[in-house]
Amino acid sequence: MSPASASADKTERLLNLILALKSARRPVSKQKIRESLPAYAQASSDEAFDRMFERDKDELREMGIPITTTVIDVLFDDEVGYRIDGSETTLPAISFEPDEVAALALAARAWSTASISGAASAGLRKLRLSGVEIDESVAAGAEPRIRTKEPAFEAVHAAVSALQPITFGYRKNDGELTTRHVQPWALKNWHGRWYLTGFDVDRGDERAFRLSRFEGAVRRKGRAGSYAVPSDHVPEVALEAQLPEPEGTAVVRVRHGRGHTLRRHAQRTTELDERWAEIEVPYRRGTTERDVVALGTHAVAVSPPELVDGVRSALLAVARAHPGSPRAGATGATGATGATGTPRSEAPA
The missing domain is CATH 2.30.30 (SH3 type barrels.)
Structure with a gap:
């Protein structure tokens, strides 16, 4: 039997034991448990069943599921029964603040692949059925997407x-x-x-x-x-470890609270004012440009010239690809300036 198959069988056995002991109105004897649950009924001997049952009881107790032991017949104190008190294992009602509900709705919309979006939708559906009001209009202005357009994603994820x-x-x-x-x-x-x-x-x-x-x-x-x-x-x-060797040092200005990917590799950080900091990071052609462009007006490429030119070209390409979009217009003007030169009204000299 493979490790995965053995693990699945054990999980099924434990779940069946929990259901049997939790649903019982009175304590259940060990013999009755063995007769009722197929996994125990298939034990090769009484000793094998006893060892399996004792291990399962210990494991459930370690998981925080209390199994109570009670004498079934006062005339025969060696005949005991087992039961799980439902009140000990029932979770309290779950409540969410409005901002937490909005975050859940936003997270469910982030995935665009069928396999994961199905699980996210099922989670929201369960919350609705339990009485939690989901107002997805709160996040209507945001369109998060974790893109998984690569054909290999589904198979690799599985x-x-x-x-x-x-x-x-x-x-x-x-x-x-x-x-x-x-x-x-x-x-x-x-x-x-x-x-x-x-x-x-x-x-x-x-x-x-x-x-x-x-x-x-x-x-x-x-x-x-x-x-x-x-x-x-x-x-x-x-x-x-897959990154190419750096081609020198890049200087980038970033707003406070932004640019965490760049900041993680910073060799030097200088606080310029209450809104901006200047950092020095290893310059890797292509990778550094992409990190700066992703920050839009929250980053300013200072040097080397190759970085400045690469960021400017990328932003202008975005503007040309979306000529009629107000957002693209901002990228082509303020965005391009913000990423490749000091904006007069915002970034410090």
Whole structure:
């Protein structure tokens, strides 16, 4: 039996035991429990059943589910019964503040893939049925999206959840198409792109893969639950290791409370006034431009000239792509100035 199958059987057995003891109106004897629950009825001997039942009781108690033991017949004090008091395991009514409800509604709208949006919608539906009023109009002005347009996302997400090895075609930086055999560990949205981290079986080492470079179908290659994710695995660390070597230092001005991605790599930070700070970060062509552009008017590219030119070009491209949009107009004017030069009215000299 595979580890995943054994774990599923144990979970089902514990749930059945909880339901049986919680729904019983009076204490249930051990023999009755064995006869009623298939998992116990299939025990090879009385000793095997006793060991299984004792382990399950201990595990439920460790989970905070109290099992009470009561003498069934006062004339036979060795005949005991078991029961779970419903009042000890029933959660109190859940209540939410208006801002918490709005956050839940906003989170449910963030996912655009079918598999995850279904779970989010089901969660909101359960809240409504329990009496929580969901006013989604509160978040009408925001349109969050966690984009998962990569065709490989669904299959990779399923493999990560099931701990199942996969194989796929992968296009390297130089354009070469390779076949990879990977034990998926985690999915991470990083700098606006989706990445898979995991163990590359052929290379015998941890690797990170950008989903947009997957080619063809993602195929399962092995049993679910056949490996474990290292307890010390941090996706961000693996992704940082994939970054190219910096080409020098970039100077960027950012508003207070903004630019956390840039600030995390800051080598020096100078507070300019109550609204702006100037930071020095490693300059990686393409990556640094993208981080600054993503901040819009909340960041100012100061140097090197390649960074300033790259940010300006990106913002002007956005403005040209949306010529009739008021928001694009702001990007082409104030936004472009804010990201590539000092705005006269806001950023300090």
